[in-house]
Amino acid sequence: MSTRQNILVFRELPADQLARLQAAHSVTVADPKTDRAAFDAALPLAQALIGSSFPIDAAVLERAPALKVISSVSVGVDNYALAELHRRGILLCHTPGVLDETVADTVFALLMATSRRVVELSNLVREGRWTRNIGEEFFGFDVHGKTLGLLGFGRIGQAIARRAALGFGMPVRYHTRRPVDLAVQAPALLGHAEHRTLDALLAESDFVVAMLPLSDSTRGLIDARLFSRMKPGAIFINGGRGATVDEAALLAALDSGQLRAAGLDVFAKEPLPGESPLRTHPRVTPLPHIGSATHETRYAMNRLAVDNLLAALAGQRPAAVYDTAAA
Numbered sequence: 001m002s003t004r005q006n007i008l009v010f011r012e013l014p015a016d017q018l019a020r021l022q023a024a025h026s027v028t029v030a031d032p033k034t035d036r037a038a039f040d041a042a043l044p045l046a047q048a049l050i051g052s053s054f055p056i057d058a059a060v061l062e063r064a065p066a067l068k069v070i071s072s073v074s075v076g077v078d079n080y081a082l083a084e085l086h087r088r089g090i091l092l093c094h095t096p097g098v099l100d101e102t103v104a105d106t107v108f109a110l111l112m113a114t115s116r117r118v119v120e121l122s123n124l125v126r127e128g129r130w131t132r133n134i135g136e137e138f139f140g141f142d143v144h145g146k147t148l149g150l151l152g153f154g155r156i157g158q159a160i161a162r163r164a165a166l167g168f169g170m171p172v173r174y175h176t177r178r179p180v181d182l183a184v185q186a187p188a189l190l191g192h193a194e195h196r197t198l199d200a201l202l203a204e205s206d207f208v209v210a211m212l213p214l215s216d217s218t219r220g221l222i223d224a225r226l227f228s229r230m231k232p233g234a235i236f237i238n239g240g241r242g243a244t245v246d247e248a249a250l251l252a253a254l255d256s257g258q259l260r261a262a263g264l265d266v267f268a269k270e271p272l273p274g275e276s277p278l279r280t281h282p283r284v285t286p287l288p289h290i291g292s293a294t295h296e297t298r299y300a301m302n303r304l305a306v307d308n309l310l311a312a313l314a315g316q317r318p319a320a321v322y323d324t325a326a327a
């Protein structure tokens, strides 16, 4: 590639990271959510894109004939038309690894909040309704020692498993298409985590945590059948992607009492529409997709995304390339 390339930044970057791009390339900043016209105007000459949280679909790619590389400030790649990127020979980079521990912390916050009713009981205090000692009707359920079932046992799933097994004494069950060789891939979990078929995991787990990417194989995967196989009174947590869950089936499972509670960081449609019953359901703890949203981690993700882009534009292999051929 020639030296100065046209980069289109489609989501705000920290000033120092933007400066790294500007030092070496011609940079246009245009967020399509707030200035679609500027984004569209920059597409035809863009050789590189960097950003997140906006669908780069076939229609966008069609208007970007010079595009060679996209650097996503995310680990999930469901916003990108993967087959089309592969067909056009466009490199896709993402940010695995740097957010694992932070997303696992967020998932654990949801485990604690749902089982110990943290938000509900904090509101009771704030609203002046704490007028006598708390009785059984406000008691929660223990987290420590309970069985955790993980749907999705990748980088983040394993970080959740470490917290559960090593910090909270929780037996961990996980479901993947093939068992993981723990001795090689997750030695800290040897003796703590066991592979299960999907139905066996659901039947055994007090907490079912979904940490799945969104793909053709996971869209709507967590449906009425799966909720019906969970232990009565189980708690369901979703930290992966909203569209892996049939939200109507989730609500039905909550209302029938099959599920005790749900903690959700992600939703099929985001921001969560005002009319969604999940917004105000008394046994749902909703979060506004904050899995990786800490100062340190968002900065690390932006820096890695800029590293990836600069390497690609210099003709080097970036540290984190997503294999679009395998999608």
Ligand SMILES: NC(=O)c1ccc[n+]([C@@H]2O[C@H](COP(=O)([O-])OP(=O)(O)OC[C@H]3O[C@@H](n4cnc5c(N)ncnc54)[C@H](O)[C@@H]3O)[C@@H](O)[C@H]2O)c1
Binding pocket: 075, 076, 077, 096, 097, 099, 103, 151, 152, 153, 154, 155, 156, 157, 175, 176, 177, 211, 212, 213, 214, 215, 217, 218, 239, 240, 241, 265, 266, 289, 290, 291, 292
């Ligand atoms: N809430 C947030 O803010 C947030 C933050 C980061 C990532 N995420 C989501 O979490 C996902 C997982 O991230 P990761 O880094 O752990 O990914 P990863 O690729 O390391 O792990 C994905 C796991 O899902 C499993 N999997 C994939 N398809 C499956 C299927 N059909 N059935 C069963 N298991 C299946 C894989 O085997 C693997 O264990 C991301 O793709 C992203 O969508 C959410």
